[in-house]
Amino acid sequence: MFSIPDRLYHGTTKEAADQMMRNGLIDPRKWRPATDFGPAFYTTTSFDRAYKWQKHLSFRSPSKTGAVITVGVHKRSVKAHVHLFQHATLDWAEYVLYHRLKLCRDCCRGNHADIVRGPIADNSIVDWIERFNERAVKSFQDQIGRFHEFITTAPAGYRLSEAHLGTQVAFCNPDVADAILRIEEIKYFGPASGGEET
Secondary structure, eight states, X not given: OTTSOSEEXXXXXXXXXXXXXXXXXXXXXXXXXXXXXXXXXXEESOHHHHHHHHHHHHTTSTTOOEEEEEEEEOOOSOOOOEEEOOSOXXXXXXXXXXXXXXXXXXXXXXXXXXXXXXXXXXXXXXXXXXXXXXXXXXXXXXXXXXXXXXXXXXXXXXXXXHHHHOEEEEEOOHHHHHHHXXXXXXXXXXXXXXXXXX
Protein backbone atom coordinates (compact mmCIF):
# COMPACT_ATOMS: atom_id res chain seq x y z
CA MET A 1 0.00 0.00 0.00
CA PHE A 2 3.07 2.26 0.13
CA SER A 3 2.49 3.33 -3.47
CA ILE A 4 -0.96 4.83 -2.72
CA PRO A 5 -1.09 8.41 -1.34
CA ASP A 6 -2.97 9.20 1.87
CA ARG A 7 -5.29 11.61 0.06
CA LEU A 8 -6.93 11.31 -3.37
CA TYR A 9 -9.60 13.21 -5.33
CA HIS A 10 -12.72 12.16 -7.23
CA GLY A 11 -14.47 14.52 -9.65
CA THR A 12 -18.21 13.97 -10.10
CA THR A 13 -21.61 15.70 -10.15
CA LYS A 14 -23.46 17.19 -7.19
CA GLU A 15 -26.13 14.51 -7.47
CA ALA A 16 -23.60 11.67 -7.39
CA ALA A 17 -21.70 13.25 -4.49
CA ASP A 18 -24.90 13.68 -2.49
CA GLN A 19 -25.79 10.04 -3.13
CA MET A 20 -22.34 8.93 -1.97
CA MET A 21 -22.82 10.90 1.24
CA ARG A 22 -26.15 9.12 1.85
CA ASN A 23 -25.34 5.60 0.70
CA GLY A 24 -21.57 5.27 0.88
CA LEU A 25 -18.66 5.98 -1.41
CA ILE A 26 -18.40 2.56 -3.05
CA ASP A 27 -21.15 1.21 -5.31
CA PRO A 28 -19.77 -1.19 -7.94
CA ARG A 29 -23.12 -1.21 -9.76
CA LYS A 30 -22.18 2.26 -11.05
CA TRP A 31 -18.70 1.29 -12.23
CA ARG A 32 -18.37 1.46 -15.99
CA PRO A 33 -16.65 -1.14 -18.16
CA ALA A 34 -14.29 -0.16 -20.99
CA THR A 35 -12.25 2.16 -18.77
CA ASP A 36 -8.45 2.46 -18.51
CA PHE A 37 -8.00 -0.14 -15.77
CA GLY A 38 -11.39 -1.82 -15.94
CA PRO A 39 -14.53 -1.27 -13.80
CA ALA A 40 -13.45 0.55 -10.63
CA PHE A 41 -13.81 3.58 -8.39
CA TYR A 42 -11.45 6.06 -10.04
CA THR A 43 -9.50 8.76 -8.24
CA THR A 44 -6.60 11.04 -9.09
CA THR A 45 -3.66 12.35 -7.14
CA SER A 46 -4.39 15.89 -8.38
CA PHE A 47 -7.17 18.18 -7.15
CA ASP A 48 -6.86 20.19 -10.39
CA ARG A 49 -7.42 17.08 -12.50
CA ALA A 50 -10.51 16.15 -10.46
CA TYR A 51 -11.75 19.75 -10.77
CA LYS A 52 -11.49 19.60 -14.57
CA TRP A 53 -13.36 16.29 -14.61
CA GLN A 54 -16.23 17.58 -12.43
CA LYS A 55 -16.48 20.61 -14.72
CA HIS A 56 -16.82 18.29 -17.72
CA LEU A 57 -19.47 16.17 -15.98
CA SER A 58 -21.43 19.12 -14.59
CA PHE A 59 -22.74 20.02 -18.05
CA ARG A 60 -24.73 16.75 -17.98
CA SER A 61 -25.93 17.30 -14.42
CA PRO A 62 -29.53 18.47 -13.78
CA SER A 63 -28.21 21.08 -11.36
CA LYS A 64 -25.26 21.98 -13.64
CA THR A 65 -23.17 21.65 -10.50
CA GLY A 66 -20.08 19.52 -10.05
CA ALA A 67 -18.22 18.30 -7.01
CA VAL A 68 -14.74 17.23 -5.98
CA ILE A 69 -14.60 14.65 -3.23
CA THR A 70 -11.45 14.50 -1.15
CA VAL A 71 -10.92 10.83 -0.29
CA GLY A 72 -8.79 9.73 2.63
CA VAL A 73 -6.90 6.47 2.30
CA HIS A 74 -6.72 4.66 5.62
CA LYS A 75 -3.94 2.13 5.18
CA ARG A 76 -5.11 -0.61 7.46
CA SER A 77 -3.68 -4.10 7.46
CA VAL A 78 -5.74 -4.98 4.40
CA LYS A 79 -4.15 -7.39 1.96
CA ALA A 80 -4.34 -5.90 -1.51
CA HIS A 81 -2.79 -6.72 -4.85
CA VAL A 82 -1.52 -3.36 -6.20
CA HIS A 83 -0.49 -3.02 -9.84
CA LEU A 84 1.76 0.01 -10.26
CA PHE A 85 2.68 1.69 -13.55
CA GLN A 86 5.35 4.27 -12.74
CA HIS A 87 5.48 5.66 -16.27
CA ALA A 88 3.53 5.77 -19.54
CA THR A 89 5.26 2.68 -20.94
CA LEU A 90 4.25 0.21 -23.62
CA ASP A 91 3.17 -2.20 -20.86
CA TRP A 92 0.83 0.50 -19.50
CA ALA A 93 -0.59 1.19 -22.97
CA GLU A 94 -1.20 -2.54 -23.51
CA TYR A 95 -2.98 -2.83 -20.15
CA VAL A 96 -5.20 0.17 -20.99
CA LEU A 97 -6.02 -1.13 -24.47
CA TYR A 98 -7.00 -4.58 -23.16
CA HIS A 99 -9.31 -3.04 -20.57
CA ARG A 100 -10.79 -0.45 -22.93
CA LEU A 101 -11.65 -3.34 -25.26
CA LYS A 102 -13.13 -5.29 -22.30
CA LEU A 103 -10.55 -8.04 -22.74
CA CYS A 104 -9.51 -8.17 -19.08
CA ARG A 105 -9.65 -11.98 -19.06
CA ASP A 106 -6.89 -12.06 -21.70
CA CYS A 107 -4.74 -9.50 -19.89
CA CYS A 108 -5.17 -10.37 -16.20
CA ARG A 109 -5.93 -14.08 -16.62
CA GLY A 110 -8.41 -14.11 -13.75
CA ASN A 111 -6.08 -12.28 -11.36
CA HIS A 112 -7.08 -8.63 -11.68
CA ALA A 113 -5.37 -6.26 -9.25
CA ASP A 114 -7.36 -4.83 -6.33
CA ILE A 115 -5.84 -1.41 -6.96
CA VAL A 116 -4.15 -0.05 -10.09
CA ARG A 117 -2.11 3.16 -10.19
CA GLY A 118 -0.74 4.71 -13.37
CA PRO A 119 -0.95 7.54 -15.90
CA ILE A 120 -4.30 8.70 -17.27
CA ALA A 121 -4.88 7.83 -20.92
CA ASP A 122 -5.96 10.68 -23.16
CA ASN A 123 -9.76 10.93 -23.43
CA SER A 124 -9.66 10.92 -27.24
CA ILE A 125 -8.95 7.20 -26.82
CA VAL A 126 -12.62 6.59 -27.67
CA ASP A 127 -11.89 7.58 -31.30
CA TRP A 128 -9.25 4.86 -31.53
CA ILE A 129 -11.46 2.22 -29.90
CA GLU A 130 -14.31 2.92 -32.32
CA ARG A 131 -11.96 2.23 -35.24
CA PHE A 132 -10.62 -0.94 -33.67
CA ASN A 133 -12.31 -3.89 -35.40
CA GLU A 134 -12.05 -7.66 -35.19
CA ARG A 135 -9.37 -7.77 -37.85
CA ALA A 136 -7.22 -5.38 -35.82
CA VAL A 137 -7.67 -7.49 -32.70
CA LYS A 138 -6.09 -10.45 -34.51
CA SER A 139 -2.93 -8.37 -34.94
CA PHE A 140 -3.18 -6.98 -31.42
CA GLN A 141 0.54 -6.85 -30.66
CA ASP A 142 1.16 -4.82 -33.80
CA GLN A 143 -1.24 -2.18 -32.54
CA ILE A 144 0.34 -1.57 -29.10
CA GLY A 145 3.08 0.79 -30.32
CA ARG A 146 0.64 2.82 -32.42
CA PHE A 147 -1.86 2.95 -29.58
CA HIS A 148 0.82 4.11 -27.13
CA GLU A 149 1.84 6.91 -29.47
CA PHE A 150 -1.81 7.89 -30.00
CA ILE A 151 -2.67 8.25 -26.29
CA THR A 152 0.51 10.14 -25.40
CA THR A 153 0.39 12.64 -28.27
CA ALA A 154 -1.65 15.86 -28.27
CA PRO A 155 -3.89 16.68 -31.26
CA ALA A 156 -1.34 19.37 -32.19
CA GLY A 157 1.25 16.62 -32.62
CA TYR A 158 3.54 17.12 -29.63
CA ARG A 159 4.26 14.40 -27.06
CA LEU A 160 2.38 14.83 -23.78
CA SER A 161 4.50 14.82 -20.64
CA GLU A 162 3.59 12.47 -17.81
CA ALA A 163 2.80 15.53 -15.70
CA HIS A 164 0.23 16.54 -18.33
CA LEU A 165 -1.30 13.06 -18.45
CA GLY A 166 -1.73 12.99 -14.68
CA THR A 167 -1.97 9.99 -12.35
CA GLN A 168 -5.04 7.91 -11.55
CA VAL A 169 -5.65 5.33 -8.86
CA ALA A 170 -8.40 2.81 -9.61
CA PHE A 171 -9.92 0.76 -6.77
CA CYS A 172 -11.11 -2.37 -8.58
CA ASN A 173 -12.02 -4.50 -5.57
CA PRO A 174 -15.10 -3.07 -3.77
CA ASP A 175 -14.28 -4.83 -0.48
CA VAL A 176 -10.77 -3.35 -0.38
CA ALA A 177 -12.05 0.09 -1.42
CA ASP A 178 -14.80 0.05 1.19
CA ALA A 179 -12.32 -0.93 3.91
CA ILE A 180 -9.76 1.82 3.30
CA LEU A 181 -11.51 4.79 1.64
CA ARG A 182 -13.37 7.54 3.49
CA ILE A 183 -14.92 10.84 2.40
CA GLU A 184 -13.00 13.68 4.03
CA GLU A 185 -14.54 16.66 2.25
CA ILE A 186 -16.81 17.60 -0.65
CA LYS A 187 -16.47 20.87 -2.55
CA TYR A 188 -19.29 21.93 -4.90
CA PHE A 189 -18.83 24.12 -7.97
CA GLY A 190 -21.63 25.65 -10.04
CA PRO A 191 -25.10 27.24 -9.76
CA ALA A 192 -26.39 24.92 -7.02
CA SER A 193 -23.34 25.40 -4.81
CA GLY A 194 -24.82 28.63 -3.45
CA GLY A 195 -21.41 30.16 -3.78
CA GLU A 196 -20.24 27.96 -0.96
CA GLU A 197 -17.84 25.09 -0.77
CA THR A 198 -18.57 22.41 1.82
